[in-house]
Amino acid sequence: MTVSVASAVERTAAVEAAVQPVLAVKNIEVIYNHVILVLRGVSLEVPQGKIVALLGGNGAGKSTTLKSISTLLGSERGAVTKGSIEFRGQRTDQLTPGELVGMGLVQVMEGRHCFGHLTAEENLITGAYARSISRSQLREELDRIYAYFPRLKVRRSSLAGYTSGGEQQMIAIGRAMMAKPNMLLLDEPSMGLAPQIVAEIFEIVRDLNQKEGVSILLAEQNTNVALKFADYGYILESGRIMMDGPAKALADNKDVKEFYLGMSSEGRKSFRDIKSYRRRKRWV
Amino acid sequence: MLDFWFFLEVLVGGLLSGTMYALVALGFVLIYKASSVFNFAQGAMVFFAVLSFVGFMELGLPFWAALPVTVGLMILVGMGTERFVLRPLVNQSEDTLLMATIGLAFVIEGVAQLAWGVDVRRLDLGIRDEPINWVMDKTGMLVSQLDVTAAAVAGIMVAALALLFSHTKVGRGLRAVADDHAAALSIGIPLKHIWMLVWATAGVVALVAGMLWGARSGVQFALVWVALKALPVLIIGGFTSVPGVILAGLIVGAVEKLGEVFIGPFFGGGIEGWAPYMLAVLFLLIRPEGLFGEKIIRRV
Ligand SMILES: Nc1ncnc2c1ncn2[C@@H]1O[C@H](COP(=O)(O)OP(=O)(O)OP(=O)(O)O)[C@@H](O)[C@H]1O
Ligand SMILES: [Mg+2]
Numbered sequence: 001m002t003v004s005v006a007s008a009v010e011r012t013a014a015v016e017a018a019v020q021p022v023l024a025v026k027n028i029e030v031i032y033n034h035v036i037l038v039l040r041g042v043s044l045e046v047p048q049g050k051i052v053a054l055l056g057g058n059g060a061g062k063s064t065t066l067k068s069i070s071t072l073l074g075s076e077r078g079a080v081t082k083g084s085i086e087f088r089g090q091r092t093d094q095l096t097p098g099e100l101v102g103m104g105l106v107q108v109m110e111g112r113h114c115f116g117h118l119t120a121e122e123n124l125i126t127g128a129y130a131r132s133i134s135r136s137q138l139r140e141e142l143d144r145i146y147a148y149f150p151r152l153k154v155r156r157s158s159l160a161g162y163t164s165g166g167e168q169q170m171i172a173i174g175r176a177m178m179a180k181p182n183m184l185l186l187d188e189p190s191m192g193l194a195p196q197i198v199a200e201i202f203e204i205v206r207d208l209n210q211k212e213g214v215s216i217l218l219a220e221q222n223t224n225v226a227l228k229f230a231d232y233g234y235i236l237e238s239g240r241i242m243m244d245g246p247a248k249a250l251a252d253n254k255d256v257k258e259f260y261l262g263m264s265s266e267g268r269k270s271f272r273d274i275k276s277y278r279r280r281k282r283w284v
Numbered sequence: 285m286l287d288f289w290f291f292l293e294v295l296v297g298g299l300l301s302g303t304m305y306a307l308v309a310l311g312f313v314l315i316y317k318a319s320s321v322f323n324f325a326q327g328a329m330v331f332f333a334v335l336s337f338v339g340f341m342e343l344g345l346p347f348w349a350a351l352p353v354t355v356g357l358m359i360l361v362g363m364g365t366e367r368f369v370l371r372p373l374v375n376q377s378e379d380t381l382l383m384a385t386i387g388l389a390f391v392i393e394g395v396a397q398l399a400w401g402v403d404v405r406r407l408d409l410g411i412r413d414e415p416i417n418w419v420m421d422k423t424g425m426l427v428s429q430l431d432v433t434a435a436a437v438a439g440i441m442v443a444a445l446a447l448l449f450s451h452t453k454v455g456r457g458l459r460a461v462a463d464d465h466a467a468a469l470s471i472g473i474p475l476k477h478i479w480m481l482v483w484a485t486a487g488v489v490a491l492v493a494g495m496l497w498g499a500r501s502g503v504q505f506a507l508v509w510v511a512l513k514a515l516p517v518l519i520i521g522g523f524t525s526v527p528g529v530i531l532a533g534l535i536v537g538a539v540e541k542l543g544e545v546f547i548g549p550f551f552g553g554g555i556e557g558w559a560p561y562m563l564a565v566l567f568l569l570i571r572p573e574g575l576f577g578e579k580i581i582r583r584v
Binding site for chain 1: 374375453456457459460462463464465466467468469470471472473474
């Protein structure tokens with residue numbers, strides 16, 4: 001009897017999860033400083049337990065989308081002026097980033113943002129700041145994170161500021177995982193890292209997704225890698241979603257190949273294009 | 285010939301008063317580290333704190349009751365400042381915040397005098413500003429009891445804060461906030477609690493500093509200017525470094541007294557007032573980040 005009840009509960013939970021995405025962004029518009037319109041009606045969904053990629057070039061609005069979701073936008077003089085965002089069925093517009101962390105939504109910001117003068121381990125510990133857990137529980141949690149990031153265990157007493165870029169990215173993700181999130185927002189984890197390190201980090205992210213069941217919204221310029229690891233993708237351009245679909249379909253799409261994977265009928269985009277692109281990023 | 289014992293006496297006197305500069309500077313550093321605000325009102329808080337303490341004693345409270353009451357009051361003042369002055373200005377420029385604390389300084393000074401009057405008061409901590417006998421017998425040096433006690437209290441205060449920062453959860457949170465506000469926010473460290481804690485701590489530090497200074501030179505409006513003494517200490521030590529300002533406090537204290545006694549006569553005296561500023565200017569020229577001014581760790 002009890003078994004069947006339990007499975008019925010499980011079944012309804014499963015149905016609910018299938019119907020209701022863990023995150024739903026509905027037609028949002030974002031304005032910075034009251035005048036700069038950056039997002040013009042962005043909608044996207046992240047189903048429970050999936051990895052969804054948000055792709056696009058410089059200034060497309062990826063970070064802005066993530067910050068709207070985590071409400072970190074507020075401290076940058078930005079505001080969601082239209083549309084709504086729901087996390088686990090609850091509107092987030094009146095919530096603070098801290099409250100959302102409590103509900104299980106954590107953003108890993110672009111550029112890693114480790115606490116440079118804290119050790120790697122202290123950085124991880126701060127991730128559990130908002131949770132009230134005992135010392136021994138904290139130890140267990142740390143070990144759980146070290147199991148995913150063995151490198152961090154080796155580097156645990158180094159100041160985060162002196163660790164490598166890849167290690168800093170791991171610290172940032174590990175720190176977010178210490179909050180025991182339901183969902184992670186990852187902003188360009190591949191930024192400035194060698195392809196090998198990028199692959200290592202994405203493998204870990206997939207591991208976290210599969211073993212911890214954490215849903216992931218991943219903002220990336222590195223379309224190639226992101227589509228390899230994601231289930232679904234959205235392509236953002238000038239604050240609008242231009243295209244979306246299952247990751248495999250996007251990766252095979254002719255236009256995506258041409259514009260985002262640097263491949264076209266004439267072969268790769270010329271190096272010069274890419275260079276001027278970089279230069280622009282530095283000065284703007 | 286330079287008398288060794290006399291030199292040492294002057295040096296010790298300087299170092300001892302230096303600990304108190306360090307204590308005042310520490311109040312600034314705490315707030316600056318956590319919220320990038322240069323708290324112009326720190327001097328006013330020192331004045332307000334000790335004036336209130338003396339005021340409570342005049343109302344008939346014994347020392348051991350007046351102390352916790354004033355501590356409580358300063359915690360309230362610190363938290364209130366954070367809540368009603370700085371939090372509404374969050375995300376504003378550092379200049380705006382500085383202006384706000386300048387305004388705050390006048391308000392606190394005004395309230396202090398309204399509440400407690402403008403008379404100069406004595407604060408008797410039961411310790412005389414007299415030489416310690418056995419030191420005098422052994423070495424001939426005149427080392428004030430009051431100075432030694434004050435230095436010890438300042439030292440304990442600093443050590444307690446250092447422990448708080450390195451070994452407690454809030455301490456870790458505070459260092460995280462000092463390093464990167466946005467990141468702290470993103471993982472749910474409650475910035476507001478941390479800021480309140482910092483302002484409350486600065487309030488208590490102000491009280492201790494005020495009591496030590498007040499016991500020496502009377503409780504009077506001039507205490508507000510103690511904060512100006514802290515300025516060269518901050519420049520030399522670096523605005524964000526706790527060990528830096530402690531060392532800088534000692535240096536400033538020593539330079540001031542040694543300069544006054546040994547170099548002063550060549551200029552007709554009065555060097556004590558400006559020697560620290562000269563030193564600070566020198567530092568600005570050769571080492572603008574201060575002694576241990578926090579190295580900005582940046583790896584790309
Ligand atoms: N705080 C801000 N104030 C004003 N404009 C901003 C602010 N932050 C971002 N923008 C603008 O919003 C647009 C989108 O920026 P966003 O950072 O979201 O892009 P992105 O897709 O994350 O780009 P990147 O790949 O370079 O990180 C850009 O044109 C940018 O200049
Ligand atoms: Mg971005």
